[in-house]
Amino acid sequence: MTRLRVHLIRDRTQLINRILKVLQQGGIKLSGVLSHVMGVSGRAILQALCAGERDPERLALLVQKSVAHKHVQLVEALTGDLRPHHQFLLCELLSLLEGLERSIKHVEQEIEQRLRPEEEKLARLEQITGVSRHTLHLLCAEVGLNLSRFPDAARLASWSGMVRCITRLNIPGTARKNSKGGSWVNGLPHIERSWGTVACH
Secondary structure, eight states, X not given: OHHHHHHHHHHHHHHHHHHHHHHHHXXXXXXXXXXXXXXXXXXXXXXXXXXXXXXXXXXXXXXXXXXXXXXXHHHHHTXXXXXXXXXXXXXXXXXXXXXXXXXXXXXXXXXXXXXXXXXXXXXXXXXXXXXXXXXXXXXXXXXXXXXXXXXXXXXXXXXXXXXXXXXXHTOTTTTTSOOSSOHXXXXXXXXXXXXXXXXXX
């Protein structure tokens, strides 16, 4: 399930990029004003565009109070030439995105439910800097919480492919071996520093 979630998140990112591209093609430069186009304010504007609203002034009034001070910039960014085929593409992509986000939510709920018996352990591990709950879910699925099969932290680091720790600990015959943990573990560069903290200290 954690692997499915990774794929769904990647698909979501691709869909958002396609939505931004359609907006740019229609002369709508929303990403230049809103830091999160898919946030509450951005989605309100996108839904209005799908419904046929084109007036930049009215569209700019749909944002939350936290970005209301950007009214002038929003009006300028929303002054474009969004044509019918752009509107169609935007509506279809938003529909796909909503369905994908529902699937992500369902998968995350199922993962949380299955790991509920280990909540105390997960809460402690989550205190490690840079380790998120989603990262822990993936590590639990790929490595497990029972680490008795690994003689020491260095062997775990070797299995996972985190070779920086192996080099530091200078364990003969392990630095050049391919990891057995697979790309799902050693393909997480954003947690490498935190993983090194766990394995090397």
